[in-house]
Amino acid sequence: MSIIKYGLIVFLSWMNPSHAGDALSPMLGNPLSETTIQQRNFTVFQNGQGLPVGQGGVTAGKKIYTSRCLSCHGFEGSGNSAEELAGALHRLTDNPPDKTIGTYWPYATTLFDFIRRAMPMDSPGSLSTQEIYDVTAYLLFLNKIIDHNQTIDNKSLANIKMPNRNGFINHYKNNN
Ligand code: HEC
Numbered sequence: 001m002s003i004i005k006y007g008l009i010v011f012l013s014w015m016n017p018s019h020a021g022d023a024l025s026p027m028l029g030n031p032l033s034e035t036t037i038q039q040r041n042f043t044v045f046q047n048g049q050g051l052p053v054g055q056g057g058v059t060a061g062k063k064i065y066t067s068r069c070l071s072c073h074g075f076e077g078s079g080n081s082a083e084e085l086a087g088a089l090h091r092l093t094d095n096p097p098d099k100t101i102g103t104y105w106p107y108a109t110t111l112f113d114f115i116r117r118a119m120p121m122d123s124p125g126s127l128s129t130q131e132i133y134d135v136t137a138y139l140l141f142l143n144k145i146i147d148h149n150q151t152i153d154n155k156s157l158a159n160i161k162m163p164n165r166n167g168f169i170n171h172y173k174n175n176n
Contacts (some may be wrong), residue, residue: 044113047101048158051112055153056133058141064131065138068120076100077142087143092164102143106168108152108160112136 032040044050065073067138070080077086077100088098105111116132118124127135133152140146144159152160 042116044109044116046107046109048154048160051109051152051154051157052129054129054133056130056135056137056146057149057151058134058137058146060130061134061136064127064135065075068127068131069135077139085139092167100143101138102145102163102168103141104164105159106162106165108136108140108145108157108162111139112157135171 013147019033042050057142063158072080072082073085074080074082078084079087081141084098084100085103088100088103090098092099092117101111112132115136116125116127120126136157137146140160141150145162148153
């Protein structure tokens, strides 16, 4: 038997699924459990789909913001090292643009999703659902999108009309 044929037989036998998990296979990855998939599959869509049941208010949100966000984002959402969240002095269309939640973000639901997924940056995933609703309400208030006494919940968040809702071009729609 030539070396090429012999090599082919070895290769085909390595491809055989019955060898999965033996010393020759790459042994990469483990199947995820249903619980882990549920924990990681937590996207909130722009229409509110995926929001957990809950509600939040501005006063409680201010407390969360002060203890968990202010050190990076500054008093009332601006002035420290991290991204400016509120307090725009001019518009997104000015030069240079002033990019805050109020001037830029098209959906309030995305704000909830982003905070739950990524903030506080030094400890993402550490806020409860209640705390995320509260701090989202406070940030909407700082951006003059809701009043001080207004609460938000999993039903109302998608109905909030963000100032820059129509400022995005749907590239996919325009090119198909
Ligand atoms: C340790 C510093 C730190 C802390 C604490 C922190 N953030 Fe942030 N945050 C950042 C940085 C840095 C960015 C920019 C990250 C990026 O653009 O990827 C950011 C981005 C954001 C954004 C997106 C801003 C934008 O327009 O792109 C939001 C919203 C936000 N943070 C909310 C919060 C909230 C709410 C808290 C408190 C619960 C918090 N952050 C705590 C550092 C921090």
